Amino acid sequence: MEETISLRELFAVLRKRLWLIVLITIIAATVSAVISFFVLTPVYESKTQILVNQAKNDQQLYNNQTVQTNVQLINTYNDIITSPAILDRVVKELKLDKSAGDLSSQIQVTSAQDSQVAQIVVQDTSAKRAADIANTTASVFQKQVPKLMNVDNVKVLSKAALGENPSPVKPQPLLNVAIAIVVGLMVGVGLSFLLEYLDNTLKTEQDIENILELPVMGVITTIKDVPKATNVQRPDLTARVPQRGETFGS
Template sequence: MGETINIKELFQTLKKRIWLIALITIIAAIISAVISFFVLTPVYESKTQILVNQAKSDQQLYNATEVQTNIQLINTYNVIIKSPAILDKVKSELNLDRTVEDLNSQITVSSAKDSQVVEITVQDPSPQVAAQIANKTAKVFQAQISKIMKIDNVSVLSKAEVKGTVSPIKPQPLLNIAIAIVVGLMVGVGLAFLLEFLDNTLKTEQDIENILELPVMGVITTIKDVPKATNVQRPDVTARVPQRGETLGS
């Protein structure tokens, strides 16, 4: 029974503060929408792929040892791709007005497990610039790796292209608004319970009974003021004094 009363009180608290919860949720959603649409800069993504593969002779079409060696070298290639030796040339050839460190933060290099394919992903406010950086990075790496490691086993598998209308990968307004609504609800509910916890005023006889742990003997109900009647005609009553010898009512 105690649990039922507590749950009922929780719902009563939420019902009493529903306006506060709704207000906080709406404000959070509006702020998130304004920031997503008008404050944050859209960021676009472009990708290119390079293939790490040894040149094969006609007599040796497939060598498992060489494939395994290439796969092990991919981790080394991932580091070299983002090194100043590569990005410095990318920056100068594209005339980018940013530092090598900034360019490094825009580029992500990844590869699937046991795969000879390396994917270069670039994020930039301009989709065209992102594609240029991705393609140029792959091209410079392909040209420089033979000088750095004295090998020639890298080929460009696919180039980054900008086709038609491109959607930014971030921000995602709908996702941001949904997250803001959830956060707003959580904050609103928490604040509602906090205000209820801090409110120590007595409002009902149940509050008095709970605090004093004594039964309530009586309750004074609230009486609304009754408007005074106006222009009420009183009945015409004429009193007559009985004469000698007459009885009352004759």
């Protein structure tokens, strides 16, 4: 027997277990908010930009071939910036309590396509330390490039600046709560349909007709027990029996 579920039945299931869906959603949003605001450590981000530009002289013209050479060099510079040759000096200058490998995981070097500008992005739990790492990395890289590649074509375009009220880039509490609400709704709805699927009890006459495919002839209603009376007066069995010649009224 093939079972089909109408849209009305789906809404009936959701309405029946609406309290469960709302409860799970509230719990998920509350847990997400508590973790985002009180458990996770805020992470700040700072950026500095460097310009890769070949030094020009009278014999060298600034043409398209030169630009393409600089763009190709950026890919090489990206790897050099996060190498121990640069980061070991950054750790030493800033006296950081971490290795070059740990610092490398905090630094990301990006550049737009066909652009001579590279961006050093640093994330750290301290906004000031993130700015210091970004600026020091750019400065050390600018000093070490002539020694490593025998070229002097790197300039610091903009330094990382620390604002008055820096905002963390993560966690994002509002986004986390919104995601938790969506996940809570999905879990609540799924659990509601699962419980309805596992519930094989007969509750209405319609359930009997659907299963047996027979009409219902009659219904026995539930009759509640009538409470026993507690204040009924019983006859006085200890009354005095009248003697001969006496009447009840005397």
